[in-house]
Structure formats: structure tokens, C-alpha cells
Amino acid sequence: MRERTEPESSAAPGSLCILRTSAIGDVTHVVPLVHTLQAAWPDTRITWIIGKLEYRVVGDLPGIEFIVFDKAAKREGFRAVREKLRGRRFDALLHMQVALRSNLLSLLVKSPLRIGYDWARSKDLHRLFINCRIPARSGEHVLDAMASFLEPLGLRQERVRWDIPIPVEAEEFADRHLPRGRRTLLISPTSSHRLRNWRPERYAAVADHAMYELDWRVVLCGGPSEFEREFADEIFRTALAVHRPDRQGHAQQLLALLRQASISCWLPIRDRCTWPMRSAHRCSDCMQRAIRIGPALIPIGAGASTATMPRHASTGANLPKSWPGAASSNTAV
Numbered sequence: 001m002r003e004r005t006e007p008e009s010s011a012a013p014g015s016l017c018i019l020r021t022s023a024i025g026d027v028t029h030v031v032p033l034v035h036t037l038q039a040a041w042p043d044t045r046i047t048w049i050i051g052k053l054e055y056r057v058v059g060d061l062p063g064i065e066f067i068v069f070d071k072a073a074k075r076e077g078f079r080a081v082r083e084k085l086r087g088r089r090f091d092a093l094l095h096m097q098v099a100l101r102s103n104l105l106s107l108l109v110k111s112p113l114r115i116g117y118d119w120a121r122s123k124d125l126h127r128l129f130i131n132c133r134i135p136a137r138s139g140e141h142v143l144d145a146m147a148s149f150l151e152p153l154g155l156r157q158e159r160v161r162w163d164i165p166i167p168v169e170a171e172e173f174a175d176r177h178l179p180r181g182r183r184t185l186l187i188s189p190t191s192s193h194r195l196r197n198w199r200p201e202r203y204a205a206v207a208d209h210a211m212y213e214l215d216w217r218v219v220l221c222g223g224p225s226e227f228e229r230e231f232a233d234e235i236f237r238t239a240l241a242v243h244r245p246d247r248q249g250h251a252q253q254l255l256a257l258l259r260q261a262s263i264s265c266w267l268p269i270r271d272r273c274t275w276p277m278r279s280a281h282r283c284s285d286c287m288q289r290a291i292r293i294g295p296a297l298i299p300i301g302a303g304a305s306t307a308t309m310p311r312h313a314s315t316g317a318n319l320p321k322s323w324p325g326a327a328s329s330n331t332a333v
Helices: 024-040 052-058 075-085 100-106 142-153 168-177 200-213 226-238 251-260 286-293
Strands: 015-019 045-051 064-069 092-095 114-116 184-188 217-220 263-266 272-274 282-284 296-299
Touching (some): 024 045, 024 142, 052 064, 052 251, 075 100, 092 100
Parallel strands (some): 015 092, 045 064
């Protein structure tokens, strides 16, 4: 495919297609890009091909046509997207995922301008499905990498804004479990990489300090795996009192819980964790979502590099003065 370095015209395109199906944390990083596009080109029609679970998180964004791709449906999932796109053409495709499945899915999108990743970040034959590349940069957080897709279109992401709509039912859910009037520390203690996990007794010490020195409510979040439950049980055995609601929920309820919490504590900086309430669903980069919903954030960096910490994280800004590092605007434990 012949490569291009810029679009044929600097005028606002009539239509754009975004291809980013997963994972949840990465998908939410596309939201600021969407807001930037809408602010710059309010008349441009934006279509987003997105995963089934991810749609449940951002599917209420206004002014966006979502086409849901169900990867579990295999051929039927591809067929459903093809039917939605039949006879349609876009002025540009933002091909924001390098996995082979997504590369094949991109063949269903007809567009003369196909923007993809630079050579260093391309894999699974990604280069064969694009004809324009984002700037090559190393050590870049995924949020900034997503924003780079605007540059071949002549735009830059000067302001980061998520504003993910949260339905009333999810807010009511958060009100029931985290009643207002008392500050809340929300802790997600585990990582998919076990060597990065902080020790349970240290989480317990933080929880006890929050509860008995500051009179905060502490809520422990985690998934249904055996390891996560054992890890949580170890925290419970050490801490004097931690709240863990024993029920399932969905991703929009997590967003509401994050908004309701005063501080969120996630591990690690660039990894995966499961969402609260023992949900049967797993979600990626809960910490990244915590950054954009509202509470101050304490990242437990462990083995992860703080160099790739999102530039827009509001870490430590609202910590109680009695906590170490409370005066810092970027506190990593």
C-alpha cells in the first residue's frame, strides 16, 4: 500500500472512522481524541468500531455512531460489521489497534486515508493495512499515542477531556454503596503481573490509617479469580475493617464509584486489574480510568516505570495533610 504523509485537503472531513475495539482502559484514552475532533469539526460524522464490553463504558458519548464488534462471535462478528459498513466510504480511517484481528477488520472500512502506528509500534502486519503513520516517539504513554492520530489530520490535542456520561442508575448504585457525607478510599490491590503486587499487610496498614486516623470509609475492589480473592482475604485478615460489597456490577457502575470516591489507589501504573464487586467481567487499566473520573490518585508503581505515568493524572493533589507526600502533585508510593 502506497504511503502518504498527510491528507489531500486541510478542510474538515465529512466523515471519519475510528477503529479501536479494546481494551477498556485503552478505549477510554480515545475519548479525549473524540472530544477534540468534535470541537474542531462539529459537522464531521464520526463512526467508532468498538468492542462489545467497551461499548458499555463509552457508548453513551453523544454525537458518535458506534458499530459494535463482538469478537467472541468470530465470523458472525465480522459479518455483522460488514453489513453495517456495506456501501459506505470514509474520508479517513484512524486505525488505532495493531492486533491481527483488528487489521483484518480494517479491510471492511473503505477510506483513501488510513492512519496507523509508526514502524516501531507496528506488529501483526499492521503496515500492510495503513498508508499513513503517526509520528514515531519512544516512551510515550498510550494517552499521548492516541492523541498522535490527530496530527496527520492537522490537529493537536491541546486539552484532555473525558466527560464520559454516567447513567442515573449507575449513580444511584454508587450512592447506595458509598453514601455521601463520608470520604472514601477505593483500593484495587492486584495486578496481572504478580511480581508487581504490593504486600497485603501494606494495603492493610494504609486502610487502617485511613479508617482509624482519618475516619474514612475504605472499599476494596477486585475480580472473581482465586488469586484475587485469596489476596483480598489476606488483606482482611490483617486490616481491622474494610468494606467489600459482595455483588456483581458493570463498568458504568465502576465509573460512578470512582466519581464518588475521594481517593483511588491502583496498582500498577501500566497493567491490568479487575473492577470492583467481584464482577465476572475483567477490564483493563482501571487505574487509567480512575485518573479521568475525578478522585485524587495514588499509583502503587512497584515494578512499573513512572516515566510512562499519564501526564494528566491528578495524583496526590487532594491527599489529607497527615499523609506522606500530600503536598506533592505527583505522588507514587
